[in-house]
Amino acid sequence: MKETMIKLRNISKSFGKQILYEDLDIDLPENKITFIVGRSGSGKSTLLNIISGMDSDYEGKITINDQEHSKWLTNNHMDYIFQSFNLLSNIKAIDTIKIANQVINRDITNDDIQELSSKISISNDQLNNTINNLSGGEQQRIAILRSISRDSKIILADEPTGNLDQKNSDFVFELFASLKQGRTVVIVSHDLAAAQKYADLIIDLENNVITENQPKFNNNDCQDLTIKTQKTSNFITKLKPTLKLVFSDFKKKWFQFILIILTFLVGIQLVSNSFIFASGAKLIQTKNDKLANNDLYIASKENGIGFSNQLIYQLKQDEKIKFIQPKYQLKNELILSYKDINISLKNNEIKQISNNDFYKDRIQLSDEGFSLKTNEIILSKEVANKLNITQNNVMLDLFVEGTNNKYPLKVTNISTNSSINGISYTYLNADLIKMIDVESYKSSKSFSLTKVNKNHVGLIYSIDAFNIVKYDSQPIIQGKKPTNSNEIVISNSLYERNKNRIQFNKDYLLTGLINNKIVKIVGITNDETPTFYQTNINTTPLPIGLELYSNDNLLTTLNNNDQYFNIYKFSNSVISRILASNSKSIQILVYASVGIILLFLLIITVISKLIIDSKKKDIGILKVLKAKVGWALFYHLATFILLSFITLLLTLMVSNGVQNIVLQNLGLTQYLSIDESFTLLISCVVWLIFSLLGIIIYSIISINTFLKNPLWLLNK
Known part of the structure; x- marks a missing residue:
C-alpha cells in the first residue's frame, strides 16, 4: 500500500469561461515518480503551479502529508525545476547552489556540493563556471542539483527535458529515478514513452485517466543524493x-x-x-574635551547580567581602548550622613571610578590632589552644599538602605564639574561598590527563575524559590544532572507547583545571586523544599557595566561574541557654526x-x-x-x-x-x-x-x- 504525500480534492480551475478541469481528485504518492501527461493546453503546468502554491486561483482542497496546503508551505519547501531552468544569471553555478540553500537557512560547503555533483556527472569546472556559459543540458543538471541539495521532500519538474537532446533527456529521467527514494517527484512531460519507462504513476489530464505503471527502468544502484546539513536559524547564513x-x-x-x-x-x-x-x-569645531568625556563609551548588558573576566580581558587587549572602568550593581539606595544631615544618592548621581591618575584631568576639583581609595569619597558641589561640607578631610558615613551596613568615608575633595548631561557626580571607588554588592548578596533570601523572550528581555513569568544550594549528587528523578554553571536542577516541590510553566533546556533568567545569569533547567531532584541546585555558585560580583575610553569613533561597532553586549557612545563632539x-x-x-x-x-x-x-x-x-x-x-x-x-x-x-x-x-x-x-x-x-x-x-x-x-x- 503506497503512502499518499499530496492529496487533491475537488480541484476546479478555469480561465474566464474556459474550464480547465472540474472536481479533480488526485493522490500523489511518496517514494514514487508521477508523470502528468496530456496535450498542450490540458492544464499540466497549471496543476503543477497549483501544487507549488504559485497559483492560488482555484477551487478545492489540497493537503500535503495530511497538513493543510498553505500551512505546509509556510513551514516547509518544495522545489520546482523549470523547462527554462530559471537559474540566477551572471553567478557561478556553485554559488547558485549555495544561495539557494542559504536563503532557507541551510549553510552548505563547497565540499558538500562537489561531493553531490560528482554523483550526477557535474564536473568542478562546470560548477565554477558562470550559468550563462553552460549548455542547456548542463544548466538543467545544475537546476536539478539545486533542488536535491536543498533536501526537498517534494520535487516538481515542468517539462525538464523540453530543451534537451535525447542523450541528456535520458540522463535527466534516470536521475529523477534515483531521486524518488524519500521524496515525492512529480514530472510534467509530453513524452509518453518516458513516462511508461520511468513513472510509477501516470496521470493523463486530457482523458482524466490515472494509471499505475511498472517502471521499465530499474535503478538498482540508487545513490544517496542528499547533503547532511541541518537547517540553522542563523542571521549570518541568510546574509551570505x-x-x-x-x-x-x-x-x-x-x-x-x-x-x-x-x-x-x-x-x-x-x-x-x-x-x-x-x-x-x-x-x-569644539575640541575633544576630556571633561566632556567625548571619548567615553558605555557597555551594558540586559537584566543585570555580569561581564565575564574573560570578556574584560579580551577588551583590554584592544589597542583602541585606553582605559576600562568596571561598574558594579547597586541593588539598594545609598545614604550619606554627616552630623544630623542625611541625603540619599540616586544611581545616576554616583560615578564609580578607580584610584587612578587617569581621572586627574577628567574631574575639576576644588583643591589640588586626586585620591579616591575604598574609604574615600569625592563629593559633587551640590551634595557638599546639602551636607554643609565646605572643606576636605572631614568624615561622613555611608549607609546602604535596607541593611545595617555602614561605611565611614573621608571626603578627599569636592568636584566642581558636571557631566555632559547636566548631572553632577559624586565619585566612589568601584571596589567599594563591589564590597557593598557582596554584603547585599549575603542578606538575599529570594531567588527566582524568570522566563524571558528570545532576546532575553521582557519578563513572561517567574518561578520563585527560598534557597539555592550547590548540587552535590542529589538524586535526579527526571532529566539529568547539571554539568556546568549554566545548568540547574529544581526540587520536585517547585516542579509540581509550576509543571505547566516549566520548560526544560530553555533560557531562564536566574535572579537573587550576586549576579543575574541565563540558565537552563535540566533536571528535577526529589527534594520537597522549594530549592534550586547549581554546580557552582559564584560569590564574587561581576561588573554589570563597563566604561570604555577610546578616541576611536568606530568603537560602537566593536566585534564581540557576547549576545547580551550593548555599547553606545556617551557623547559626540559639539560643532559650533x-x-x-x-x-x-x-x-x-x-x-x-x-x-x-x-x-x-x-x-x-x-x-x-x-x-x-x-x-x-x-x-x-x-x-x-x-x-x-x-x-x-x-x-x-x-x-x-x-x-x-x-x-x-x-x-x-x-x-x-x-x-x-x-x-x-x-x-x-x-x-x-x-x-x-x-x-x-x-x-x-x-x-x-x-x-x-x-x-x-x-x-x-x-x-x-x-x-x-x-x-x-x-x-x-
Missing part, C-alpha cells in the same frame, strides 16, 4: 548571498549604477557646500542645491524603475526558492546600499578639494575659513540624507514588484 547577488547586479547594470554614483556625488557636493557657505564667516551673510551668490548656490535635490529624486526614480524591471526574473527565482520577501528585498537593496557607501568614500576623498574650488569661484575666501573636519561632517550628513531618500524611493518602486506572483515575475 548578499555580496554575490550584488556583484551579479553590477555586472548586468554597471552603466546605470555608475550614473547613480555620479548623481549622488554631484548632489552631495552641491548641497553640502551650499549649506557650509550659507553658514557664514568662520566654522568652529556662525551664520553667514545673505549674499546673492550664496542664495544662488542654495537654490541650485534645491534644484539638484529635485533632479536627484527624478533621476533615482527613473533609474530605479529601469533596474527593478530588469531584475524581475531574479526576484521571481528567489521567491520560488522560498526566500522571505523581506530578505529578497534586502538582497535587492544591498546593491543600492553598496553604491551609497562607494559614494561616501568618493565624497570623503573630494569634499575639501571641491569646497576650495567653490570657495574661490564665489570669491568668499575673505568671509570663510575652512574647517576640514566640519566639511567632512556636513558632507556625511548630506550623504546620509541622500542615501535615505534614495533607499526610500528604491524601496517604494521595488516593493510592488516583490509582492507579485512568482509566475508573473518569471515570465517577465
Whole structure:
C-alpha cells in the first residue's frame, strides 16, 4: 500500500469561461515518480503551479502529508525545476547552489556540493563556471542539483527535458529515478514513452485517466543524493548571498549604477557646500574635551547580567581602548550622613571610578590632589552644599538602605564639574561598590527563575524559590544532572507547583545571586523544599557595566561574541557654526542645491524603475526558492546600499578639494575659513540624507514588484 504525500480534492480551475478541469481528485504518492501527461493546453503546468502554491486561483482542497496546503508551505519547501531552468544569471553555478540553500537557512560547503555533483556527472569546472556559459543540458543538471541539495521532500519538474537532446533527456529521467527514494517527484512531460519507462504513476489530464505503471527502468544502484546539513536559524547564513547577488547586479547594470554614483556625488557636493557657505564667516569645531568625556563609551548588558573576566580581558587587549572602568550593581539606595544631615544618592548621581591618575584631568576639583581609595569619597558641589561640607578631610558615613551596613568615608575633595548631561557626580571607588554588592548578596533570601523572550528581555513569568544550594549528587528523578554553571536542577516541590510553566533546556533568567545569569533547567531532584541546585555558585560580583575610553569613533561597532553586549557612545563632539551673510551668490548656490535635490529624486526614480524591471526574473527565482520577501528585498537593496557607501568614500576623498574650488569661484575666501573636519561632517550628513531618500524611493518602486506572483515575475 503506497503512502499518499499530496492529496487533491475537488480541484476546479478555469480561465474566464474556459474550464480547465472540474472536481479533480488526485493522490500523489511518496517514494514514487508521477508523470502528468496530456496535450498542450490540458492544464499540466497549471496543476503543477497549483501544487507549488504559485497559483492560488482555484477551487478545492489540497493537503500535503495530511497538513493543510498553505500551512505546509509556510513551514516547509518544495522545489520546482523549470523547462527554462530559471537559474540566477551572471553567478557561478556553485554559488547558485549555495544561495539557494542559504536563503532557507541551510549553510552548505563547497565540499558538500562537489561531493553531490560528482554523483550526477557535474564536473568542478562546470560548477565554477558562470550559468550563462553552460549548455542547456548542463544548466538543467545544475537546476536539478539545486533542488536535491536543498533536501526537498517534494520535487516538481515542468517539462525538464523540453530543451534537451535525447542523450541528456535520458540522463535527466534516470536521475529523477534515483531521486524518488524519500521524496515525492512529480514530472510534467509530453513524452509518453518516458513516462511508461520511468513513472510509477501516470496521470493523463486530457482523458482524466490515472494509471499505475511498472517502471521499465530499474535503478538498482540508487545513490544517496542528499547533503547532511541541518537547517540553522542563523542571521549570518541568510546574509551570505548578499555580496554575490550584488556583484551579479553590477555586472548586468554597471552603466546605470555608475550614473547613480555620479548623481549622488554631484548632489552631495552641491548641497553640502551650499549649506557650509550659507553658514557664514568662520566654522568652529569644539575640541575633544576630556571633561566632556567625548571619548567615553558605555557597555551594558540586559537584566543585570555580569561581564565575564574573560570578556574584560579580551577588551583590554584592544589597542583602541585606553582605559576600562568596571561598574558594579547597586541593588539598594545609598545614604550619606554627616552630623544630623542625611541625603540619599540616586544611581545616576554616583560615578564609580578607580584610584587612578587617569581621572586627574577628567574631574575639576576644588583643591589640588586626586585620591579616591575604598574609604574615600569625592563629593559633587551640590551634595557638599546639602551636607554643609565646605572643606576636605572631614568624615561622613555611608549607609546602604535596607541593611545595617555602614561605611565611614573621608571626603578627599569636592568636584566642581558636571557631566555632559547636566548631572553632577559624586565619585566612589568601584571596589567599594563591589564590597557593598557582596554584603547585599549575603542578606538575599529570594531567588527566582524568570522566563524571558528570545532576546532575553521582557519578563513572561517567574518561578520563585527560598534557597539555592550547590548540587552535590542529589538524586535526579527526571532529566539529568547539571554539568556546568549554566545548568540547574529544581526540587520536585517547585516542579509540581509550576509543571505547566516549566520548560526544560530553555533560557531562564536566574535572579537573587550576586549576579543575574541565563540558565537552563535540566533536571528535577526529589527534594520537597522549594530549592534550586547549581554546580557552582559564584560569590564574587561581576561588573554589570563597563566604561570604555577610546578616541576611536568606530568603537560602537566593536566585534564581540557576547549576545547580551550593548555599547553606545556617551557623547559626540559639539560643532559650533556662525551664520553667514545673505549674499546673492550664496542664495544662488542654495537654490541650485534645491534644484539638484529635485533632479536627484527624478533621476533615482527613473533609474530605479529601469533596474527593478530588469531584475524581475531574479526576484521571481528567489521567491520560488522560498526566500522571505523581506530578505529578497534586502538582497535587492544591498546593491543600492553598496553604491551609497562607494559614494561616501568618493565624497570623503573630494569634499575639501571641491569646497576650495567653490570657495574661490564665489570669491568668499575673505568671509570663510575652512574647517576640514566640519566639511567632512556636513558632507556625511548630506550623504546620509541622500542615501535615505534614495533607499526610500528604491524601496517604494521595488516593493510592488516583490509582492507579485512568482509566475508573473518569471515570465517577465
